[in-house]
Amino acid sequence: MYFCVIGDGCAVLIRSLQPIEGQEQMMIHRCQKRKETSKPLQENELCNGPSKMCQALEITKDNSNCENLASSSFIWIEDGHSLSDTEIVTSRRVGIESAGEEATTKLWRFYLQGSPYVSVRDKLEVND
Secondary structure (H helix, E strand, O other), X not given: OOOXXXXXXXXXXXXXXXXXXXXXXXHHHHHOOOOOOOOOXXXXXXXXXXXXXXXXXXXXXXXXXXXXXXXXXXXXXXXXXXXXXXHEEEEOOOOOHHHOHHHHHOOOEEEEOOOOOOOOOOOOOOOO
């Protein structure tokens, strides 16, 4: 379950996020379709993948497909604080091997170094 959010002339696949509020509600949403025998979710597992994030935030094709994050009242991105280049890991995208060599070699994946909220961390990431 992936849904598209767009800006002017571009698109970004947001693959995960670090919840800073609303974790209890996210937990309810994520547990609705889980088996009762599943192990309890940890906070860093609430949104550590595109499908998990959509479930936690109740993002559906009906309520947010092709939302413009610059003007939407339903979902948006807020300014954060500045980061140094050393805090950002740049790596190859994961799980797209069938897209060919050109797509798999581009460094189009970014995340905060050491973040436990990322589903797959680069094996070459240092200083962790």
